[in-house]
Amino acid sequence: MMRTEVVITIVVMAVATFFTRFTSQAILGGAGISPRLKRFLKYVPTAILTALIAPTLFAPHGYIEISTGNSYLIAGTIAVLLAYFRQPPLVTMGGGMAAMLALRSFGF
């Protein structure tokens, strides 16, 4: 069962999302890219990954919390250490999530 109005909204969301994914390809296609733009683009991956998670770790409830009461920050630190010591992604993620589950079950 699907409602027409909801389906149309979903299709419009899909178009908006595809627009953000495809526009750069469509525009930058054949044109050369200046060295300055290239230097900027090189740092996009690091910048995006950081921007996506830093607020979740340091301000999970909408305000900055740098304390041992912030379970996101503690579990995050454990994941960072695992990744830093060159553990495979699965170990980093598993360790971080296990730490989070443990902290939650102790009532953090």
Next chain:
Amino acid sequence: MKTKEFLAGVKDTLPIMVGVFPFGLAYGIVAQSIGLTSGETLLMSLLVFAGAAQFISLPMFAEGAGMAMIALTALLINLRHLLMGMSLAPYMNGLSMPQKAFLSFGMVDESYAVTISRVQAIGYSAAYQLGSNMICYVTWVVSTIGGILLGSRISNPLSWGLDFAMPATFLALLIPRLTDKRNLMVCLIAAGVSIVAAVTIPGKWYIIIACLTAAVAGGILEGAENDEN
């Protein structure tokens, strides 16, 4: 050769899917609980294929927000794709427009991060990107179906600590990138700006603001160092 690269993309992306699966489950469960039908819930994962945008649309559907509002929010949350697409564009020049469009549809945070790491390590391969995209898509759709089937039988998995799956995934992708001073600086700047922007500016603008600031700073730092040499 192509098959080998496709499989390499699959293999490099698969471990990261551990972090995506709980989100698909949670999306399926929450979508049902706010009153979307199974068909609508699945359709959104099939067509939109964007976790954050889908999640944020749910309370808006529940409140009866208008179509324009929901679509604009999706657009804003996904603006970062413009930058991700830009950083991949130079490598995808040799592909036809339909190929670019197809690969762009599958470009999500995880497949992008895996693909760009491979580009910077070995070089670009469309087959590799396709493999990475495909695994992300299949995982997202299958986990959505899982969430629909579980429905109200279990509580939202994100409430038992699995909401940490996403930060853990991105940390696993981010930390190995920080091997030089400039990437470390970019990371610190992006962290500082995104945290301050997230607590002061409403909505999801902090992602794009922090990304632009930090990537520009990285480019300037590199430019300045090149001039010295």
